[in-house]
Amino acid sequence: MKRNALSQIGPVALVAGLLGSLAIAAPAYNAAHEAPRAVFLTLPETSPQPDLAFSITQDHRGNWILRIDATSFQFTEICTSVAEAVPVGHAHVIVNGEKVGSAYSPVYDLGPLPAGRHHIAVTLRGQDHRALIGTDGLIVAEQTLTVT
Amino acid sequence: MILPSNNRFVFAFSTLTIAMTSRAHAHEAWLLTPAEIAALAQEPIPAIFTSYGILGLAAVVGCVATMVALLVEERLRPHFQPLGPLLQSVAANWGPALLRIPLGVMLVLAGTGGLPRHGTAHWVEPTLLVPDMQLALVPGWDWLAPFQITLGLCLIAGLFTRVAGLVLMALVVLGWSVFGIKFIDYAPHFVAPAIVLTLVGGGIWSVDRLLQATDWCAPPADIMPAFWRTAQILVGFGFVYLAVAYKLTQPTLLIAILQHGNLPTFGLPYAVIALIMTGVEIICGALLIAGRLVRPVSVVIILAITFLAVTLGETPLFHANLYGVLAMFVIIGTRWHAPRTTIATGKVLA
Numbered sequence: 001m002k003r004n005a006l007s008q009i010g011p012v013a014l015v016a017g018l019l020g021s022l023a024i025a026a027p028a029y030n031a032a033h034e035a036p037r038a039v040f041l042t043l044p045e046t047s048p049q050p051d052l053a054f055s056i057t058q059d060h061r062g063n064w065i066l067r068i069d070a071t072s073f074q075f076t077e078i079c080t081s082v083a084e085a086v087p088v089g090h091a092h093v094i095v096n097g098e099k100v101g102s103a104y105s106p107v108y109d110l111g112p113l114p115a116g117r118h119h120i121a122v123t124l125r126g127q128d129h130r131a132l133i134g135t136d137g138l139i140v141a142e143q144t145l146t147v148t
Numbered sequence: 149m150i151l152p153s154n155n156r157f158v159f160a161f162s163t164l165t166i167a168m169t170s171r172a173h174a175h176e177a178w179l180l181t182p183a184e185i186a187a188l189a190q191e192p193i194p195a196i197f198t199s200y201g202i203l204g205l206a207a208v209v210g211c212v213a214t215m216v217a218l219l220v221e222e223r224l225r226p227h228f229q230p231l232g233p234l235l236q237s238v239a240a241n242w243g244p245a246l247l248r249i250p251l252g253v254m255l256v257l258a259g260t261g262g263l264p265r266h267g268t269a270h271w272v273e274p275t276l277l278v279p280d281m282q283l284a285l286v287p288g289w290d291w292l293a294p295f296q297i298t299l300g301l302c303l304i305a306g307l308f309t310r311v312a313g314l315v316l317m318a319l320v321v322l323g324w325s326v327f328g329i330k331f332i333d334y335a336p337h338f339v340a341p342a343i344v345l346t347l348v349g350g351g352i353w354s355v356d357r358l359l360q361a362t363d364w365c366a367p368p369a370d371i372m373p374a375f376w377r378t379a380q381i382l383v384g385f386g387f388v389y390l391a392v393a394y395k396l397t398q399p400t401l402l403i404a405i406l407q408h409g410n411l412p413t414f415g416l417p418y419a420v421i422a423l424i425m426t427g428v429e430i431i432c433g434a435l436l437i438a439g440r441l442v443r444p445v446s447v448v449i450i451l452a453i454t455f456l457a458v459t460l461g462e463t464p465l466f467h468a469n470l471y472g473v474l475a476m477f478v479i480i481g482t483r484w485h486a487p488r489t490t491i492a493t494g495k496v497l498a
Contacts, residue, residue, distance in 0.1 A: 008218050011438040015214045018388070018434050019207035019427070023200065026396050030198045035189050036401035037182070038394065081327045082284045096180045099267070121182065129200040131185055 065086035083127035194419035240487030244351030247472030255300030255467040305355020313345030336386035376484035384436030391429035
């Protein structure tokens with residue numbers, strides 16, 4: 001009888017202890033309101049904060065060339081499984097809401113674009129592909145290009 | 149007298165788990181579109197994940213639900229006892245195939261780049277065990293791809309199954325040393341099936357059986373129950389860890405993924421659904437650690453990951469390791485019983 005009661009109390013005590021301690025620890029942890037670390041790499045305030053802009057020009061072949069001007073940011077082709085929170089990595093190039101490629105250097109060839117309006121965005125990524133977040137949020141630059 | 153020290157351990161475990169999540173990743177994050185990621189960056193954490201009162205109340209509800217489930221199990225257990233011999237027969241005969249064949253296929257696909265993370269082309273980026281662990285990120289370890297494929301083929305064929313289980317364990321340890329702490333997301337859920345493979349062998353549909361080598365490299369019978377419990381504890385730990393690392397402390401990511409998959413909410417806010425999912429995963433993990441309700445908990449987890457995979461449009465092979473080990477938990481149950489083959493052997497008369 002005593003053994004039977006213990007076999008019921010043991011698992012409940014484990015669940016109670018686990019849920020209780022998490023109910024105490026989680027709100028304290030979540031109070032920082034950080035963006036999900038699985039997706040974002042938050043740069044510390046003491047780190048240089050990258051500034052991002054880009055220009056688009058058409059070359060003689062008709063391809064659209066992106067020139068990314070990222071200050072306080074270092075482009076690298078090296079990707080790692082886990083990156084430090086430093087402004088080093090690459091950029092993701094997004095056209096009309098779809099990621100079309102990664103820029104591992106400041107110049108990126110978008111290729112030809114069909115006629116019409118295109119929303120082009122560039123975001124900075126860490127070496128493990130997580131999106132960089134600075135003190136002002138996601139580091140992103142956007143432009144609308146009209147191709148005639 | 150025992151409970152306070154247990155609770156201290158549990159509190160330390162919870163705190164450690166939260167502390168270890170700083171570099172956590174999951175393949176689900178790659179499902180999000182650029183617009184969803186931009187929105188996620190600005191999304192505040194829902195109040196129910198920052199409120200001591202609400203989380204405390206949720207903890208009480210979780211404890212009551214656990215107590216009720218334990219009492220119901222006590223009542224229902226006699227009704228399921230007649231299934232024992234049938235499950236024993238399954239465990240000894242074709243049960244192991246449920247674990248080793250999907251797991252083998254998963255390893256072969258990972259080694260060939262056939263199981264890439266969302267957004268990566270097929271057959272381009274070989275990975276180690278799971279889509280996130282791209283071998284291209286760790287120069288010099290490319291040989292793990294053919295090694296993994298060979299291991300997967302052995303598992304599919306049921307060739308040296310118990311040895312393959314030991315090799316899989318070694319592969320997980322190696323993966324941890326190569327990829328670092330982030331491998332903790334996956335390690336428990338691969339070591340557990342590896343342990344189970346060493347315990348159950350290949351079953352009847354295996355080359356081992358043809359070679360009459362089913363007992364080759366079998367662990368001593370007296371330590372098998374401890375190995376079996378270890379597998380349950382590892383699977384349980386894995387779920388508790390993932391629930392804390394990805395759901396409890398990154399709820400906006402979970403909510404974004406649920407919204408991306410248009411998960412049916414039955415009128416509830418997504419934040420509440422996320423909290424329920426988190427609680428269920430923690431409780432299921434804790435019960436596996438405690439070795440209670442192993443069969444019903446395994447069924448619940450199988451149904452939950454299947455529902456999520458279907459909703460998010462993912463291949464079930466992403467979780468083949470879990471399906472296999474949970475299926476074995478359902479078949480064998482809480483306590484280890486050495487499977488006994490029920491098919492008679494003898495000469496075939498021409």
